Amino acid sequence: MRWLQIARKDVADARRNRNVWLVVGLFVLIGVGVGYLYGDSAPSGDGTGLAGAMYLVLSALVTIVALMLAQNAVVEKDESGELTALLGLPFSRAEVVGGTFAGRAAVVAASAVAGMLVAPVLALALGASVTLADYLLTTLVVVLAGVAFVGIALGLSAATRSSTRAAAGAFGLFLLFFAQVWNLLPLAVVYVANGFAFPESQPTWTNWFVELNPLYAMQNLLHGLVPRLTDMSMYGPVRESAPAYDAAWFGLLVLLFWAVVPTLLGYWRFDRRDL
């Protein structure tokens, strides 16, 4: 259970980090703002509006923050020599990576939850109606997406040797997923494979591929869990009769994949290299 000691240290480090508190402050501020506006002006009746509004504002922020907080988690320790000090103690490299993942994921989850929970408390106090089940499910999805991005960025961090490269990689990931460069990849492949011309219709696999974007997966999962939030689709179209690649279970699977696999790959490289 030594990884738990690393995780606790990572959380303790975060608590001593002013940037983390700035993030928590920002999330809480957003929660207060949205909660107040909703409680003050929203018509009572449909209680899912608050979840939709918070999702719209916080989901992107939480995932970006997760990317930023995790991309230097391992490589920074390598550069500062902290890794040498840690590995002089009886920790394995797996415990260092696993513990750091758990710690960062906990920090991101706690910040997201702090922001998400302020809003309904305030809205309810102001007399608005909030469907709590929908709201909690939305919170869960946002947290899960945050954890997925921690996994992606931590894998990057464990695989690289310089923090400059990790930061550049994180920006690349931002372009890939947030600026949706990801969607263009299958198009490019199809274009080249078809002899530098687009075919009449896109093959089905391109649809599957596009839905592997963790942001789309988050959207798909939320749509499955809280169908009434359908109109809040920021990422990708939500179809009436969803094909399998738009299904909630597929979204969940994709998020879990991104949470686990990149970190495993990063660890695989980290474990094999000289310090």
Added chain:
Amino acid sequence: MTAIDVRGVTKEFGDVRALQRLELTVDDGEIFGFLGPNGAGKSTTIDVLLDFVRPTAGEAQVLGMDAQRRSEAIRERVGVLPDGFGVLGRMTGRQHVEFAIEAKNGDDDPDALLERVGVADAADRRAIGYSKGMAQRLMLAMALAGEPDLLILDEPSTGLDPGGAREMREIVREENERGATVFFSSHILEQVEAVCDRVGILRAGELVAVDEIDDLRERAGTVGQLRLTLDTVPEGLFDALQDLDGVEGVKREGGDVVVACADPAKGPAIRTCYEAGAAVENVRTSQASLEELFIRYTEGDR
């Protein structure tokens, strides 16, 4: 029992060969000084023992366990002061020591450890603000946590003033009396000389000498230097000198020929020069100190 057993370890970093079929044995209970100039491969050797780097060939055992496969089990029983370490995030000095004690399942008193290494005054300050010497002391306190069976200290005196270096040696002695084996590296001979039972001298990735410190001192006394000023240096002279009994090395220094040899070989060396056809214009002879022996081992042509 052997505390450290390195068998034929070679380590290459790209084109650079840092260690070349290194053989090294450290017995249980001894204080072993690992000497060598910067870049000789001392830290690489220690990195192999701790599984920070993986050898290109060969294998290493620590406390009877394979250094690569059982690294965590090894590090549970070893106290490490690594080269190029950094402090742990924003933790205070005391938190550092508490962290190490927890990791080692020790029951030490953190304040007692901090007191011992002389940073008790700064226990509640963040270690990130410590000077190099203080950080070095703090890391030593972490290495001492959990009463390790073996201490591996990489250049422990780095950043310490002379007083601090003496305290470091005191602690090394105390730990050894408690029963711990101590393996430490240094590029400074006198630090090793003062505490070590045995010394290994590393040069360009190879162990060029291993001896008890007394034997090494004895050799230093018997091996001296003969500095000859010749009118010419005939071809084949160096080989002829090298072949003499008791000659350890020959090199050119300025216009002189310098022969490292035992006293009885000095006469034959001069005669060899005459026989080779060179007139000896000046002869200077000196006894080598341990320092010179070290320098010759690490810098001279062997």
